[in-house]
Amino acid sequence: MNDILRVTADFEAIRAVGPWLRSVLEPLGPEQCAAMAGSIELAVHEMATNSIDHGKSTSIELKAQRTNDAVDIILTDDGLPFEGRQGPAPHPDEPQVRGYGLMIVEALTESIDYERIATGNRWTMRFALESNESNSST
Amino acid sequence: MNDILRVTADFEAIRAVGPWLRSVLEPLGPEQCAAMAGSIELAVHEMATNSIDHGKSTSIELKAQRTNDAVDIILTDDGLPFEGRQGPAPHPDEPQVRGYGLMIVEALTESIDYERIATGNRWTMRFALESNESNSST
């Protein structure tokens, strides 16, 4: 598992994330893939949406890496630097209209790492494997 | 019957046309009023809409005048001059999206007269009384 997806940064193009993820997760076996694909897609999709919306990026690259008990998805873009959350963080019991993207990503990832690089930004999202038994292949 | 309605030229304000017309037509008796009010409203409403849309008027005045066998509605506005229909006249069997206003007015009126005046435009629309029997009052 060492696949790369490179898409132009628009809402239409990032719809390729779901199908790409499912093909990338296939080696984990059907159960692991079914269990993880939906939440990974949502998290990666939210990050890609933020990269377009807030980072004004023009191109987004995704890379999948298998570690022992997790899958890392590394999103690299050519957007503006992330300078922390602007606007109020959501409080779960007070519905507000925006600002749920990062909260969703945090809830779905084991860890999330941000790095400003020369050409843009790099986000590393780690997703824990659901159970070790179904790791039928490498 | 010699009533005047003066409204600001916006789509909200011209909704007063219907109720005003019904009160103005009341002396003709309930049948005559019921028979005529709907079509007069549509015609006057189309002319008022054109005055707002195309004439860029700011104020519209309506006056009702009873003649022997007709009702005249005189619309006076402060808009741009009417320089004839711009755009294609509609052909009844070829649906197009705009351009039905004047066709509707012509179909509903016995005659329609246009005059450019110092302060704007004056349109005189004549509506035939539906039948003489129900002319119960003056």
Place this chain on the structure above:
Amino acid sequence: MDPILATYEMNIATVELTDRLDALEAAPLRGILDGHIQLGKSRILVDLSKVDFIDSAGLAALVKYMKDARSMGGDLRLVAPTHPDALRVFELTRFDKVFTMYDSMTAGLTEW
């Protein structure tokens, strides 16, 4: 077929209007119809049975999206107005012959 089921299986978008459909209400109606068309819904049933006045601006909005829907292989159809003042604009422009009109929402959804 159950009318609610029909909207599902045939993917018919329904819009019910009340009161007036004039230049003022034509704007939000265009927003609604535009949204459905953009979402790929090319079968739209607009219920005019409770509308008591329609002008040429309201008619224009219906005609525009009827054309868009037909060009996508669908159609915009109507539940006919019951009020004569709302039907008049269709008769005068002969659009009563252009639109497919039904007597009720149920008829529209089941007979489409």
Place this chain on the structure above:
Amino acid sequence: MDPILATYEMNIATVELTDRLDALEAAPLRGILDGHIQLGKSRILVDLSKVDFIDSAGLAALVKYMKDARSMGGDLRLVAPTHPDALRVFELTRFDKVFTMYDSMTAGLTEW
């Protein structure tokens, strides 16, 4: 009550979505919801049962018009997504507790 009748008598606007509700589809959805709100329809039932993915932009559109509808004395309610990937965003943000959700369109229209 007959569900079609319910939409009439209670003046409930219905919107049925399919496939995805993401940033791309949120725009036309906002057009539709905005149109209904402007037309004074403050009871809106959005059917998500056939939607298989919803993101925070889609959620945001639903929340905005839910607030508008409630401020007008109405509500925007949902037919719950059946697909787990569409339900997830509600669970993670706890909006599954904020929206009134029904199991089917018929249930929403008759039990509202």
